[in-house]
Amino acid sequence: MRKTASIFFVFLFFYASAQNLDETEQKISAMPETSQTLYLKARNYFLQALEKENSVDAQSVIFLFAQKYQDTIRVLYPNEQVLFNFWSGNYNDMLKAISAYGLSGYYSLFFEWIDFRYLDVFYKTEILDFFCNHQLELYKRLGAEKLNQADADFLYLFLTFQLKSSRCQSKDVDNFKSMEAVNQYLAKYPASPYNKFLREQLSPEYVASPFGFGAWTLSGWGDYRKDYDDYFSYGGIFGFGMDLEWGRMKTYYNFFAGWGKTKKELTDKDLVWEKG
Secondary structure (H helix, E strand, C coil): CCHHHHHHHHHHHHHHHHHHHHHHHHHHHHCCCCCCCCHHHHHHHHHHHCCCCCHHHHHHHHHHHHHCCCCCCCCCCCCHHHHHHHHHHHHHHHHHHHHHCCCCCCHHHHCCCCCCCCCCCHHHHHHHHHEEEEEEEEHHHHCCCCHHHHHHHHHHHHHHHHHHHHCCHHHHCCCCHHHHHHHHHHHHCCCCCCHHHHHHHHHHCCCEEEEEEEEEEEEEECCCCCCCCCCCCEEEEEEEEEEEEEEEEEEEEEEEEEEECCCEEEEEEEEECCCC
8 A cells, every 4th residue: 555655646746747847848938039049040940941952941031130130130150141152152242242342331241251260169050060061062053153264263262261261171171271372363363353352351461560659548437236336336447558569569558547436445355445
């Protein structure tokens, strides 16, 4: 009889626990959508469209978030956006926008890249993994286009740069040297409309300054949060600095300080704050 009672209570316990978990799941499901949940769902839908090779559905995700949310929720990182344009064969729009680099209306973020070497948490995305695992298809799609040689060579260079900056692994990408590739392109096509973009974005040239001078100022005002309301009334920061350059030598002179008013005296970690 005791064994029967024990088994009964065990089943009752598991039944109650399962019911409680179901209620918790329902409450979670009933939570309102946030920008973060929309972002994650959109990226998941986008990836599924890529895996089905449905560029139209993938592009509709970008259009939806651009129109409905005015780009306040960006579905793709910049280099994911560029690689997707190679995947969908959107070469003409890319070339037009890059040839207009530096002019008003140029959307720089569209062709920007991100260096993820120090931010692995952002680099290791499933969308980037998809493009990295389909490098051959990206090159094949580009090679099948009827483009003039200057455009084709530029897009090949640009694609390889994007794959390398996204840390994709392959023999061609690993051996790619952007500065050499850009210099070869500039020498071969001196009148190319993409040269300004290449010089300033992919392979900037740094020249030592014979003489340079710079200065900065800093000021700010702050009110303390509720936790410290009994101790502080207000505070702020100010500062200034300057730097001098000669050749490749650069010197800095900086000064900044904080100020504020306290309501009472307090001591924290051997640091004494006097009232006022």
